[in-house]
Structures are given as C-alpha cells and as structure tokens.
Amino acid sequence: MKILVVDDEVDVKTLFEQRFRKEIRSKAVDFVFAFSGKEALQYIDQLNHEAILILSDINMPGMSGLELLKEIKQKELVPKPIVMMISAYGDEQNYNTAKSLGADEFLTKPVDFKLLKEKLQLN
Amino acid sequence: MSLDKDYLLQKSKEEILKIFTSEYPLEKIPEFIAEEVSGFGTTQDERAHNFQEFMKILVLQYQQSQEMGIEVSFVEKPFHQWQNLSKDLALLVQEFDLSIKSKVGVNTIDFRLSSLFEWKQDSWKLIHWHGSTPVNVEKDAWHVTEWQKKNDELKQKVEEQTQNLMLKNEQLQKAKEQIEDTLKELKETQDLLIQSEKMASLGELTAGIAHEIQNPLNFVNNFSELSNELLEEIQEEIENKDFDEVKAICQDLKGNLEKINHHGKRADSIVKGMLQHSRASTGQKEWTDLNGLADEYLRLAYHGLRAKDKSFNSELKMDLDPNLPKVEIIAQDFGRVLLNMINNSFYSVNEKKQQLGESFQPVVSVSTKLLDGQIQLKISDNGNGIPEEIRHKIFQPFFTTKETGQGTGLGLSLSYDIIKAHGGTIKVESKIGEGTSILIEISQKKE
Numbered sequence: 001m002k003i004l005v006v007d008d009e010v011d012v013k014t015l016f017e018q019r020f021r022k023e024i025r026s027k028a029v030d031f032v033f034a035f036s037g038k039e040a041l042q043y044i045d046q047l048n049h050e051a052i053l054i055l056s057d058i059n060m061p062g063m064s065g066l067e068l069l070k071e072i073k074q075k076e077l078v079p080k081p082i083v084m085m086i087s088a089y090g091d092e093q094n095y096n097t098a099k100s101l102g103a104d105e106f107l108t109k110p111v112d113f114k115l116l117k118e119k120l121q122l123n
Numbered sequence: 124m125s126l127d128k129d130y131l132l133q134k135s136k137e138e139i140l141k142i143f144t145s146e147y148p149l150e151k152i153p154e155f156i157a158e159e160v161s162g163f164g165t166t167q168d169e170r171a172h173n174f175q176e177f178m179k180i181l182v183l184q185y186q187q188s189q190e191m192g193i194e195v196s197f198v199e200k201p202f203h204q205w206q207n208l209s210k211d212l213a214l215l216v217q218e219f220d221l222s223i224k225s226k227v228g229v230n231t232i233d234f235r236l237s238s239l240f241e242w243k244q245d246s247w248k249l250i251h252w253h254g255s256t257p258v259n260v261e262k263d264a265w266h267v268t269e270w271q272k273k274n275d276e277l278k279q280k281v282e283e284q285t286q287n288l289m290l291k292n293e294q295l296q297k298a299k300e301q302i303e304d305t306l307k308e309l310k311e312t313q314d315l316l317i318q319s320e321k322m323a324s325l326g327e328l329t330a331g332i333a334h335e336i337q338n339p340l341n342f343v344n345n346f347s348e349l350s351n352e353l354l355e356e357i358q359e360e361i362e363n364k365d366f367d368e369v370k371a372i373c374q375d376l377k378g379n380l381e382k383i384n385h386h387g388k389r390a391d392s393i394v395k396g397m398l399q400h401s402r403a404s405t406g407q408k409e410w411t412d413l414n415g416l417a418d419e420y421l422r423l424a425y426h427g428l429r430a431k432d433k434s435f436n437s438e439l440k441m442d443l444d445p446n447l448p449k450v451e452i453i454a455q456d457f458g459r460v461l462l463n464m465i466n467n468s469f470y471s472v473n474e475k476k477q478q479l480g481e482s483f484q485p486v487v488s489v490s491t492k493l494l495d496g497q498i499q500l501k502i503s504d505n506g507n508g509i510p511e512e513i514r515h516k517i518f519q520p521f522f523t524t525k526e527t528g529q530g531t532g533l534g535l536s537l538s539y540d541i542i543k544a545h546g547g548t549i550k551v552e553s554k555i556g557e558g559t560s561i562l563i564e565i566s567q568k569k570e
C-alpha cells in the first residue's frame with residue numbers, strides 16, 4: 001500500500017521509517033513523504049491511478065492540510081484515495097472542518113502508532 | 124571807639140534794610156557797600172559778584188517797586204549778631220515778616236537775611252549777603268520727606284513686585300512640579316503600555332508556543348520510545364549474531380538520540396523565548412544565532428496567528444545565510460523586533476487575503492545575509508504595502524492603522540528604538556498593492 005505522508009516537519013520521515021521499519025522491510029507499506037501541501041499535490045498527480053492512502057498534517061505553512069484535502073476532493077481521483085487528517089489535540093474546529101470536507105479518518109497528535117497500524121490493518 | 128563801631132554796625136544794619144526794601148537813595152548806597160560785594164537775593168537771578176552787579180539788582184528792584192507802587196514794611200524778629208575778635212568782621216543773621224503791599228494786595232513773606240560786614244576806612248561795608256524766603260514746605264526744605272515718600276512708594280512697589288514675582292515663582296514651581304508629576308505619570312503609563320504591548324504579543328504567541336512545543340515533544344517521545352525498541356532489537360540481533368544488522372541499528376539509534384537532543388533543545392528554546400519575552404529586558408548582550416532566532420520567531424508568530432484565526436494562512440519562506448556568524452545582541456529585544464515585523468507582515472497579507480479571496484497567495488519571508496561585515500535581516504511580505512503618506516509615521520509611538528484593540532501602536536516604535544540601541548538601521552521599502560520589506564542592518568563587529 002502506498003502511503004503519502006504530508007507534514008511540514010522533516011523528521012516525520014525518519015519517525016515513520018522507524019515506526020514502520022518491519023512493514024517497510026516486508027513491503028507491506030510503501031511510504032512517500034511530502035513536506036508541504038503543494039509538494040503533496042505534485043506527488044498525487046505523479047501517482048495517478050495508484051491506490052493511495054494520504055496521511056496529512058493540518059497545521060502547515062502555505063497550503064494547510066485542510067486546503068490540501070479540499071484540492072484532493074476536487075480532483076475526483078480514481079480510485080478514490082483514503083485521506084486521514086492529523087491535528088493538534090482537542091481541536092474541535094479542525095475536526096469538524098475536516099469531516100465536512102470529506103476526510104475519512106481523523107487522528108490527533110501525538111500520533112498513536114498502534115492505533116494507526118490498526119486503522120491501516122497492518123496488525 | 125568800640126562803641127562807635129557798634130553804633131555804626133547798628134546803623135549799617137538799618138541802612139542795608141532800607142536799601143533792600145528800596146527805600147534808600149541810590150546815590151548814597153556806596154557808603155555801605157564794599158567794592159567786592161557778593162551775594163544772593165531771594166529770586167533765582169538775583170546774584171552778584173561785585174558792586175556793579177549788586178547795583179544792577181537794586182536798580183531793577185527800585186524800578187519795579189516804583190511801577191507797582193510797592194510799599195514794603197517789615198517786623199524784625201530776634202536776630203543774631205557775631206563779630207570776630209579783632210572786631211573788623213561782623214555777621215548779622217536776621218529774620219523778618221516782610222509785608223509787600225502793592226496795588227493788587229498785601230503779600231506777607233518770611234524773609235531771612237544774612238549779611239557780612241567788614242570794618243574798612245572807618246565804616247562797616249557789606250561784603251556778602253544772602254537773602255532767602257523759606258520754601259513753604261514744613262520741615263522738608265530738601266524734599267527729604269517727599270523723597271522718603273517716593274522711596275517708600277518705590278519700596279512698596281518693589282515689595283509688591285517681589286511679592287508678585289514670588290507668587291509667580293511659586294506658581295511656576297507648582298506648574299513645574301505638576302509637569303514633573305505628569306511626566307512621571309506618562310513614563311509610568313509608557314512603561315505600562317510597553318508591558319501591555321509585550322503581553323499582547325505574548326498572548327498572540329501563547330497559542331503558537333503550545334503548538335510549537337507539541338511537535339518537538341512528540342518527536343522526543345517517539346524517538347525515545349523507538350530507541351528503546353531498537354535496543355531490544357540489538358539484543359535480538361546479537362543473539363542471532365547478525366552484527367551487520369547490529370551496526371545498522373546502532374546507526375539509527377545514534378540518529379535518534381541526536382534527534383531527541385535536537386527537539387529537546389528546540390522545545391527548550393521556545394520556552395526560554397517565551398519567558399524572555401514576558402520578562403523585562405536584561406539588557407545583556409549575548410552571542411546569538413540570528414538564523415535560529417529568526418526561524419523560531421517566524422514559526423511562533425505564524426502558529427500564534429493560526430491559533431487565533433483558523434482561516435489565516437500564509438506561505439513561509441526562509442532564506443537564511445548558512446555562513447552568518449553569531450552576533451552580539453540583546454536576543455530578547457531582537458526577538459521582539461522580529462516578532463513585531465513578522466506579525467505586521469502576517470497582518471498585512473491576511474488583510475489582503477480577506478479583500479482578494481482565493482486568488483491571493485500570501486507569502487511572508489525572512490532572509491539573512493552577511494554583506495561587507497554587515498548583517499542584513501529582511502522581513503518581506505506580498506501584502507497591501509504601506510501608503511506613501513503614512514510611511515514616515517510608522518515608527519512613531521502609538522501610530523497604528525489597525526482597528527482599536529488590534530494594536531498598541533508601539534510595536535514599530537519600540538523596534539526602532541531597539542535597533543538604534545544596537546547601532547543598527549531599519550529601512551522600509553513598500554509598494555502599494557505589492558508588499559513591504561523591512562531591512563534591518565547591524566554591524567557584525569562589536570560597536
């Protein structure tokens with residue numbers, strides 16, 4: 001499964017690569033990383049027609065995760081990507097906006113990787 | 124002989140009186156008057172230094188008395204007489220009530236006459252006389268009382284003026300004290316305002332700080348958890364004797380520890396920055412990584428605004444010169460300058476975004492550069508720009524274009540003072556509709 005992780009924090013890449021070390025090794029997952037909304041959209045265009053899961057931070061300078069979500073939904077991609085949004089703890093407003101924009105899942109920081117793996121059905 | 128002399132003196136005295144009252148034949152006058160006679164009459168022009176001048180006075184007097192039909196009579200008051208030891212000088216001091224009767228009426232005056240006689244060729248001859256009438260001012264012939272009165276008046280005036288001056292001085296002193304009080308109050312108000320300006324920007328920061336701290340803390344937690352897991356894996360691989368894998372995991376472990384350290388420091392500097400911002404300036408210069416400071420405050424300002432206004436967003440661009448040396452600055456003060464500038468930029472792009480909507484992409488950038496020993500720090504935005512007519516006012520205290528409650532109007536003025544205190548310059552470039560750049564330059568070297 002191709003997973004696109006979008007976050008303005010560069011170290012998220014190392015974090016995911018270590019957290020999913022075994023899954024990456026066994027090729028259960030294939031991660032790509034984008035560090036801004038713009039970069040994410042470029043990836044999505046490149047990865048056209050490939051089934052992907054997008055895991056995006058909301059709080060990013062420039063294009064926010066919510067704007068990215070809106071753009072993705074407007075693209076009407078086939079197959080439809082699964083979009084999971086990650087935001088700060090207890091952020092009702094972002095949660096509601098993400099829901100109304102059609103986000104499939106909503107995670108809060110700090111990301112519970114056990115839970116994430118469950119959601120990705122990797123356990 | 125002496126009897127004769129006294130008798131003759133008495134005679135002379137009587138004759139002289141007749142002469143002075145124009146009752147004596149002019150041709151007989153020389154018998155009683157010395158050639159060198161001198162003296163003063165009662166009127167201003169009556170003065171004589173010799174016999175001729177004496178006669179001139181008398182002739183005039185005789186004429187006047189005939190024309191006016193003047194009759195003079197007098198009542199003699201007790202008089203004083205003196206003679207020298209050799210009895211050849213005699214002084215007569217006399218006083219009379221002199222009645223002058225004319226066609227017009229009678230005028231009585233007090234007449235005083237001093238006459239000095241010399242015994243010469245067997246007769247007493249007048250050598251000096253002085254006639255006078257006392258000035259009709261009781262006991263004040265020399266106007267002393269009048270002067271005293273004037274003096275008193277003057278003194279009083281001076282006193283009044285002194286009193287006035289003292290009163291005015293007192294009023295001035297009071298006014299001065301009032302101004303000083305007002306100044307003190309203003310200074311206190313200013314301190315309060317500066318503090319409230321700080322607290323206002325701190326309020327804006329708090330949310331940003333919470334957000335900014337969360338990310339590094341997540342990393343610290345995640346990487347330490349992971350490292351623990353890696354240690355377990357190392358043990359497993361040692362048992363498997365796969366030392367290549369052990370090496371690889373150790374490498375990851377080292378990387379993780381570095382990341383823990385990095386993010387721990389990041390959180391630390393954010394907390395420190397917040398504390399520094401809220402505290403009064405220490406005024407202590409310290410060697411500071413301006414790039415780090417710029418990065419930190421750009422993020423803090425951004426997240427602070429985001430926390431306040433979810434609809435706000437802006438692209439952040441950082442172009443930091445990796446060769447920038449550390450500079451000796453009051454980091455806390457400099458951070459406030461950065462925060463002010465960056466906040467203004469965000470405010471401006473946000474305003475434009477609200478006017479133009481989706482079509483506008485806000486960008487705020489911070490760049491640093493080392494150029495000829497000068498460190499340049501530039502904060503730019505693509506906002507609405509600053510109108511030419513207010514550009515010169517933006518560094519004035521309390522000047523603000525923001526709505527009431529949105530800004531204290533002290534941010535830029537404080538920033539200006541801070542940069543000036545660092546021996547630096549601050550320049551504004553702005554184009555309406557295109558954006559604003561603030562260029563701060565400080566010397567790399569110690570002042």
Ligand SMILES: [Mg+2]
Pocket residue numbers: 007008009057058059060
């Ligand atoms: Mg983020």
